[in-house]
Amino acid sequence: MINFRYTRATDVGDAVRQIAAEPKAKFIAGGTNILDLMKYEVEQPTQLIDISHLPLRIIEEVPSGGLRIGALVPNSDLAYHPLIEARYPILSSAILAGASQQLRNMASTGGNLMQRTRCFYFYDTVTPCNKREPGSGCSAIEGINRINAILGTSEACIATHPSDMCVALAALEATVHVIGPSGERAIPFADFHRLPGGTPEIDTNLAPDEIIMAVELPPQGFASHYSYLKIRDRLSYAFALVSAAAALELDGGRIAEARLALGGVAHKPWRRVEAEAALRGEVPDRAAFAKAADILLRGSCGFAHNGFKIGLAHRVIERTLMQAAHGTPQIQAIKKIR
Amino acid sequence: MAEPLTRTPKGWDRLSPPSKVAITLHVNDVPRTLTIASWTTLLDALRNDLGLTGTKKGCDHGQCGACTVLVDGRRVNSCLVLAIMMNDARVTTVEGLAKDGALHPVQQAFIDHDAFQCGYCTPGQIMSAVALISEGRARNADEIRELMSGNICRCGAYPRIVAAIQQAMAAMESKP
Known part of the structure; x- marks a missing residue:
């Protein structure tokens, strides 16, 4: 690890002032991703600004009927919160599908959004990587790309976003509340993470001098018909090859509302409103689910080692929607797929 | 001769002596004061500074769990915790489980x-x-x-x- 200066932010305003004053500074909360990357010297901040003690640990109901989750709420506290379990079980399920209990105890809500890709070449500092070193090239495109993206890729980068939690937050249409030197703003979840394009070094639309304060969930939690299904190379404690969050509202045997997002396939949680629109008004059967999968996966493109993800994603979408429709969500502790 | 390999950010001397800070950890119910560099992990502080080598360093990247300890009663990977952020925390290691000579x-x-x-x-x-x-x-x-x-x-x-x-x-x- 390279030497750095450690400072503590006294409040949110101070955190923003400190990060604005030092462009090479980074925030640290749970530390599970930044310290890992600093040990590999992938991240080389000159200063770590400790925000872990700021008063952003509250989960509270908001007048709109939704829920506001403080940026520093640990992943485990969020997954097991009674209001999340009761009203947004898809979020609880997705969180518990990721990492380990130790890491979930440490990792924060905001940090989960900000975690960086697990692409092997991003971590391997002796190989070119446009995300780590802009302009150096992408080693994954011609390399070992089993874990890489099949949607929304660019010639510069085929990395995926590793979060499970964010896939559920995308499906729930959460809002990210942030603050910077020019004040507060709200970012719709779909606009928070970005596709790599020609600037894969930029993961999100959060400005470098902004900080996440909270994630807000809208009232609709799809607690009756949801599922989060994650397929990976071992049964627990591994990143997704493909995962899906499916949420349905059924009315009179037909789909009134649908949400569908994928993990492990793109630089951001992958969602298309057209796929969800195609489900509305349909009978929840395999034909309707296959059609939605076709739309969601349109334009997918595999590389030498990850072409299997396209067919896998198709089946995962169908199965997750089926689990949601039947009210039999995947249980993360039981590895049999229902 | 080729430039030596370095990834040191410009204007930053990685060899500059670290500024050390004194912190107190309540380890297995005993307050321990130690002086550490900013980059010292809780794992290294326990093993190297306090001599509590029961906690093991496996991968040092949060992938194996060998370094698991309890901080304020919650299990964490001590390899991914900065000791400097843990001032006044209650830490329980495997050395602190047995009570009055009886195993946990x-x-x-x-x-x-x-x-x-x-x-x-x-x-x-x-x-x-x-x-x-x-x-x-x-x-x-x-x-x-x-x-x-x-x-x-x-x-x-x-x-x-x-x-x-x-x-x-x-x-x-x-x-x-």
Whole structure:
């Protein structure tokens, strides 16, 4: 690890002032991703600004009927919160599908959004990587790309976003509340993470001098018909090859509302409103689910080692929607797929 | 001659002496004051500064769980915690489990079930299991396996680890 200066932010305003004053500074909360990357010297901040003690640990109901989750709420506290379990079980399920209990105890809500890709070449500092070193090239495109993206890729980068939690937050249409030197703003979840394009070094639309304060969930939690299904190379404690969050509202045997997002396939949680629109008004059967999968996966493109993800994603979408429709969500502790 | 390989940011001397800070950790109910560099992890502070080598360094990247300790009662990977952020925290390591010469029920269960081979992952497994039982989220073998998945055992002692945890869980339920 390279030497750095450690400072503590006294409040949110101070955190923003400190990060604005030092462009090479980074925030640290749970530390599970930044310290890992600093040990590999992938991240080389000159200063770590400790925000872990700021008063952003509250989960509270908001007048709109939704829920506001403080940026520093640990992943485990969020997954097991009674209001999340009761009203947004898809979020609880997705969180518990990721990492380990130790890491979930440490990792924060905001940090989960900000975690960086697990692409092997991003971590391997002796190989070119446009995300780590802009302009150096992408080693994954011609390399070992089993874990890489099949949607929304660019010639510069085929990395995926590793979060499970964010896939559920995308499906729930959460809002990210942030603050910077020019004040507060709200970012719709779909606009928070970005596709790599020609600037894969930029993961999100959060400005470098902004900080996440909270994630807000809208009232609709799809607690009756949801599922989060994650397929990976071992049964627990591994990143997704493909995962899906499916949420349905059924009315009179037909789909009134649908949400569908994928993990492990793109630089951001992958969602298309057209796929969800195609489900509305349909009978929840395999034909309707296959059609939605076709739309969601349109334009997918595999590389030498990850072409299997396209067919896998198709089946995962169908199965997750089926689990949601039947009210039999995947249980993360039981590895049999229902 | 080629430039020596360096990834040091410009204007930053990686060899400059670290500024050290004094912190207090309440380790196994004993307050310990130590002087550490900003980059010192809780794992290194425990092992190198306090001589508590029961906590093991496996991967040093949060992938294996060998370094699991309890901070304020919650299990964490001590390799991914900066000690400087833990001032005044209560830390429990495997050295702090036995009380008055009697092993903790989880330690006794690991012996009873021979739940290890090489033993390197065992302190982390035991600390993780102690936390798992106090969390109260695991009620059966499937849930124990899932909530212990952050602790890797390369000898493959998993079936006996699960059996040991089930025994300890039953023992601790009968004697709260």
